[in-house]
Amino acid sequence: MSTPLLEKDAVKAAALRRMKLVATSLLVILGLIFVVAFALQDQYPWLQYVRAAAEGGMVGALADWFAVTALFKHPLGLKIPHTAIIPRNKDQIGATLGDFVEDNFLSDEVVEAKLASIGIAQRAGAWLARPESADRVAKEGAAAIRGILRVLDDEAVRDVLESMFRRHVVDVPWGPPAGRMAERIFEEGHHHQLVDLLVDSLSEWVQSNPDVVSRLVAERSPSWVPGFLDDLVGERVQVELNRFLAAVQQDPNHQVRVALDNYLRGLARDLQHDPEAMAKAERIKEQVLDDPRVRELVTQTWSTIKTALADAVDDPQSELTTNFKAAVQDFGARLVSDPELAAKVNAYIADAAGYLVRTYRKDIAGVITETVERWDAEETSEKIELQVGKDLQFIRINGTVVGSLAGLAIFTVAHAVFG
Missing domain, CATH: 1.20.120 (Four Helix Bundle (Hemerythrin (Met), subunit A))
Incomplete structure (x- = not known):
């Protein structure tokens, strides 16, 4: 008909x-x-x-x-x-036409030659470099993200994130990785600044709270000791404690610092090689990341990400949208001005097109044959x-x-x- x-x-x-x-x-x-x-x-x-x-x-x-x-x-x-x-002979004509298209239009040589003559990367770059094009890409991207967020099942996403978190964080032993990281930090001396901060903070607190030291001395001295003697002892302890902290602050080779370094390095080695230390690290991990906490952490993380992403794509002036537009324009300008980058992109496109042609050539040509047969x-x-x-x-x-x-x-x- x-x-x-x-x-x-x-x-x-x-x-x-x-x-x-x-x-x-x-x-x-x-x-x-x-x-x-x-x-x-x-x-x-x-x-x-x-x-x-x-x-x-x-x-x-x-x-x-x-x-x-x-x-x-x-x-x-x-x-x-x-x-x-x-x-x-319509079926034979359709089959012949499909074979003709497959052999003469869907060959690797024809597709590669056509793509090479077009210069897709340069043309795409010139288009992307225009502000209105970047705006369009951003709008289309925002629409796609909104659609994805509406379609995604929050429970399924949380299950996936929880599975990944457990596989890469919870199920992995913490001792050896933490020990290797700490060993590198201690060997390079990055922890010294933290030690300085702790000593400085402790010294400031001791100087700002002399009555605390005196009260502690009085509370721990025998009841028969006269009060004035407690005050003298408290003042002496305060002076010696200030002197000790000052010495630690001024001397980078102070025995306290050396002892602390030795302890930290030993702890790093134990976390890597001592079964007891590694087992203790695992117990700490289990206490910190039990099942309810992991689930709660994953839920909060996904909710935060989803809300932030939705807010960002809905606001055309958001930092995410602005940076994305700038990145699109920058990439387009680089495609136009950088022949090496453009050649790489064109090569990727040619490889992808060649793969599609080689893989689906018969299917594409078959559309002609099947259409004529219908x-x-x-x-x-x-x-x-x-x-x-x-x-x-x-x-x-x-x-x-x-x-x-x-x-x-x-x-x-x-x-x-x-x-």
């Missing part, structure tokens, strides 16, 4: 009808000329030449009409052998005739003209020879 014609197909159909009318009109005109010339040739001998030309033109016109018509249907509805060629015979014939029928009508016209000239030439030669 025929399908409704599109507007552009309707224009082609009208042009085809006009050409058919012209070709048929020539045949009718030659038929009338032949009748008149045949009737009057005895009275006017020169009309014999006209009759011969008209006769040859009709023969040529009829032969070419038959040939053109036989491509698409049975002439006059008569099922003459080797007519209606296209309807009878058409019925009449529809296939109409579609093909619509595309090439107008030019085929010129064959009928040319056949009419050539037939007329041939008929005239043959009659003239025969008349001259056999007179």
Whole structure:
């Protein structure tokens, strides 16, 4: 069954009808000329030449009409052998067309040559470098992110994040990695600043709270010791404690610092090699990250990320959107100005296109074959005739003209020879 014609197909159909009318009109005109010339040739001998030309033109016109018509249907509805060629062989035509496209248009060489001539990276870069293009990319990206956030199942996302967190954080032993990291920090002396901060803070606190030291001394001294003696001892302890902390602050090689360094390095080694220390680290990990805490942490993390991301994409002036636009424009400008980067991107695109062509070449070409197979015979014939029928009508016209000239030439030669 025929399908409704599109507007552009309707224009082609009208042009085809006009050409058919012209070709048929020539045949009718030659038929009338032949009748008149045949009737009057005895009275006017020169009309014999006209009759011969008209006769040859009709023969040529009829032969070419038959040939053109036989491509698409049975002439006059008569099922003459080797007519209606296209309807009878539509599946073979579709398969041949699919093979032709596959071999000549979907080859690696053709695709790579076309991509190389286009310069996709440079064109894309020039487009991305424009502010309005970056705005469009940002808007499309924001719409995609909003859609993804709406579609995502929060519970499923939390399960995935929790699984990843457990696999990479909870289930991994903490002792050896922490020991290696601490050992490197201690060897490079990065912890000294932290020690300085602790000592400085302790010294400031001791100086700012002398009554605390005195009270502690008084609370721990025997009840029979006079109060003034407690005060003297407290003051002495305060002075010695300040002197001791000052010495630790001023001397980078103070024995307290050395002892602390030795202890920390030993702790780092134990975390890597001492089973007891490693087991203690695991117990601490289990206390810190038990199941409820892990679940709560993951839930809060995903909620925070989702809220922040949604707020950022909804606000065109957000830092995320602004930075994304800047990154898009910068990348586009680099594609235009950096030939090496553009060549790499073009190579990636060519490799990807080559892979797609090699992998799906038969599937792509198969679309043509399968589409033609789904058409019925009449529809296939109409579609093909619509595309090439107008030019085929010129064959009928040319056949009419050539037939007329041939008929005239043959009659003239025969008349001259056999007179």
